[in-house]
Amino acid sequence: MPAEPVDVCIVGAGPAGAVLASRLVALGRSVCIVEHGRRFSAEERATLLANRRRGAEPGNFNHALGPEAQLPYGSVEVDGFSYFQARVPAVGGSSLHWSAHCPRPLPSELAGFPFDYASLEPWLGRAEVELGVAGSPDDPEAPARSTPFPMPAHPRSYFERELLEPACKKLGWPLVSNAVAIASEPYAGRAACQACRLCELCPSGARYFADQTHLARVLDSPRAELRVETHVRRIESARGRPRELLVVDRRTGKESRLRAKTFVIAAGGVESARLLLLSRGLAASRLVGQGFADNLLVAGQLLLQRDVGLALGFTTTSIHHHRHHPKFGSIKLQAYPRLVDRNTLVRFLARDGALSPEAFGRAVRHAVTLIALTEKERVGRLELDPENKDAHGDPQARIVVPLSKRDRMTLDTAAGVIDELGRALGGELLSNGWREGQLIWGAHPFGAAVMASTPKDGVCDADGRVFGTDDVFVLSSALFPGLGSANPTLTLVALALRMAEQLGKGGAP
Amino acid sequence: MKLSRRAWLAAAALAAACRKKPVTEATPPAPKEPFVRLVYALGPWPLDAASGREIAESFQRGQPPSAPSGLDFDDLATRCFEDRRTTGSVNLGRMDEKAKNFVLDFAAALYRIPDVHAALTNAPPEGECPADRLLHTRAPI
Numbered sequence: 001m002p003a004e005p006v007d008v009c010i011v012g013a014g015p016a017g018a019v020l021a022s023r024l025v026a027l028g029r030s031v032c033i034v035e036h037g038r039r040f041s042a043e044e045r046a047t048l049l050a051n052r053r054r055g056a057e058p059g060n061f062n063h064a065l066g067p068e069a070q071l072p073y074g075s076v077e078v079d080g081f082s083y084f085q086a087r088v089p090a091v092g093g094s095s096l097h098w099s100a101h102c103p104r105p106l107p108s109e110l111a112g113f114p115f116d117y118a119s120l121e122p123w124l125g126r127a128e129v130e131l132g133v134a135g136s137p138d139d140p141e142a143p144a145r146s147t148p149f150p151m152p153a154h155p156r157s158y159f160e161r162e163l164l165e166p167a168c169k170k171l172g173w174p175l176v177s178n179a180v181a182i183a184s185e186p187y188a189g190r191a192a193c194q195a196c197r198l199c200e201l202c203p204s205g206a207r208y209f210a211d212q213t214h215l216a217r218v219l220d221s222p223r224a225e226l227r228v229e230t231h232v233r234r235i236e237s238a239r240g241r242p243r244e245l246l247v248v249d250r251r252t253g254k255e256s257r258l259r260a261k262t263f264v265i266a267a268g269g270v271e272s273a274r275l276l277l278l279s280r281g282l283a284a285s286r287l288v289g290q291g292f293a294d295n296l297l298v299a300g301q302l303l304l305q306r307d308v309g310l311a312l313g314f315t316t317t318s319i320h321h322h323r324h325h326p327k328f329g330s331i332k333l334q335a336y337p338r339l340v341d342r343n344t345l346v347r348f349l350a351r352d353g354a355l356s357p358e359a360f361g362r363a364v365r366h367a368v369t370l371i372a373l374t375e376k377e378r379v380g381r382l383e384l385d386p387e388n389k390d391a392h393g394d395p396q397a398r399i400v401v402p403l404s405k406r407d408r409m410t411l412d413t414a415a416g417v418i419d420e421l422g423r424a425l426g427g428e429l430l431s432n433g434w435r436e437g438q439l440i441w442g443a444h445p446f447g448a449a450v451m452a453s454t455p456k457d458g459v460c461d462a463d464g465r466v467f468g469t470d471d472v473f474v475l476s477s478a479l480f481p482g483l484g485s486a487n488p489t490l491t492l493v494a495l496a497l498r499m500a501e502q503l504g505k506g507g508a509p
Numbered sequence: 510m511k512l513s514r515r516a517w518l519a520a521a522a523l524a525a526a527c528r529k530k531p532v533t534e535a536t537p538p539a540p541k542e543p544f545v546r547l548v549y550a551l552g553p554w555p556l557d558a559a560s561g562r563e564i565a566e567s568f569q570r571g572q573p574p575s576a577p578s579g580l581d582f583d584d585l586a587t588r589c590f591e592d593r594r595t596t597g598s599v600n601l602g603r604m605d606e607k608a609k610n611f612v613l614d615f616a617a618a619l620y621r622i623p624d625v626h627a628a629l630t631n632a633p634p635e636g637e638c639p640a641d642r643l644l645h646t647r648a649p650i
């Protein structure tokens with residue numbers, strides 16, 4: 001165990017914290033990672049897999065943790081969507097259940113950031129290497145890249161090749177290979193994807209898991225310590241005293257204080273901002289929590305007149321046309337031969353008054369799901385809820401995310417885009433979520449502690465350092481002033497690598 | 510993890526049996542437990558398939574939709590089973606709204622189970638690695 005104070009104390013053992021810790025240790029720094037949850041063993045993973053296949057519980061990481069692992073600490077709900085499901089409070093964090101999509105942000109999607117695409121681009125390339133991203137430079141409108149993808153893209157499915165691509169051609173929307181942190185060939189100790197199609201648990205290890213890669217490596221070092229099941233209450237900044245992290249060991253209930261030369265809050269888009277709010281006197285900016293947002297998803301269910309073949313468990317292509325040419329907010333569209341909305345299909349089949357397994361089987365083989373990931377305006381807010389306290393009496397986060405006029409226009413456009421693609425594919429659209437009042441939260445919370453050039457415009461500077469401090473940094477999607485319709489992890493890991501370089505060279509940059 | 514070609518073949522055989530034999534020629538006895546009876550009636554396998562019982566028991570241990578109060582579950586399961594045995598499908602026309610909605614929810618939940626879904630798609634069950642890892646690129650059979 002390294003002697004205190006360590007060089008860097010990282011709150012959160014998700015992908016951002018793991019990559020940062022790994023690089024810092026490689027650069028000779030000592031780190032202590034404090035994680036609210038526990039670490040999953042190989043045996044537990046095997047049990048989850050067996051349960052999942054039988055439809056038994058627990059069948060995923062959050063079910064295995066149970067509500068008692070997190071509800072008493074932070075149960076945020078927005079319109080029925082619970083961030084309890086979006087994150088995994090365990091070693092590995094959201095990488096335990098993510099879809100592993102790693103699109104690069106477009107220059108336009110970085111418009112609000114205090115740096116441009118060109119300065120981030122080398123770090124994006126390095127992040128692709130760290131995460132092991134498979135992809136192809138086949139997007140004709142993608143910005144320039146200085147390094148190739150570490151692995152080739154996954155082969156396209158029968159449906160994508162024979163049905164989707166011709167439909168996209170008709171519409172003038174290029175079909176682009178997805179960049180995913182799922183190995184398409186053996187990579188850095190990870191197996192190539194074995195097509196088992198249960199990606200959430202990925203038994204082959206082809207998908208990136210922070211706990212099995214960066215954290216597993218870093219914990220071999222005497223310069224690294226991982227404190228599991230340790231809840232962080234706040235960062236205390238009493239005048240005349242060194243800054244300290246107030247933590248509680250969840251197993252014993254014992255409180256203690258940790259010191260470090262530098263603190264990095266890498267606890268996700270919700271809890272990072274909440275921790276800043278709980279740490280009174282830390283963040284000088286009144287903008288903490290202001291401008292919270294998330295991606296919104298619209299899903300449609302399409303039934304074709306023919307068998308569409310099989311799919312991997314993840315989508316291997318996307319349509320980026322409406323990212324490059326947004327009418328309102330940007331939209332990323334995906335279509336894959338996989339049924340997600342069984343309720344709609346069952347009710348559709350029951351319209352003739354009978355339910356036959358044969359008809360259901362036929363329909364399942366003809367079903368296609370269309371999903372549009374849309375950009376949301378930063379008009380929400382995250383604040384402390386005095387009426388809803390956690391297990392230690394600290395206020396939980398309350399999130400208010402109204403839909404702006406522009407959001408509604410973006411969602412209307414997304415529903416229209418789903419209609420258009422459905423028509424081009426020649427199927428019968430059974431549902432188009434937004435039109436039926438269904439909205440899915442993207443689980444990409446961002447914008448509650450944004451980076452900016454000046455304290456007037458943000459909570460943190462361009463390095464992620466909280467304005468008004470020398471030694472406290474944020475490393476989560478809370479930093480993002482915008483997200484477009486790009487999944488956030490690749491950009492976040494690029495920021496982690498950049499931060500590691502700065503902290504590793506000579507303390508706080 | 511290249512395993513269980515046997516399980517894949519079993520799933521394919523189950524699906525094939527389902528396609529060929531929606532109505533069993535003999536009359537298999539109805540399971541005594543109403544829950545199992547309903548799973549047999551709605552599931553994609555012949556009414557005498559042993560795998561149906563295994564899946565039904567596993568499904569029951571999970572979190573299946575529970576029957577609304579006032580619904581005679583035993584009677585409903587019997588009617589569904591008899592429909593399936595005689596016509597190959599479950600007749601929803603004779604059910605009241607409450608029973609019909611429950612049966613639809615039950616069917617949707619049943620088909621969410623990977624092994625049940627696999628029996629419909631001619632694919633190895635999710636979570637099991639196929640012998641051919643490019644199976645998604647092949648034209649459907």
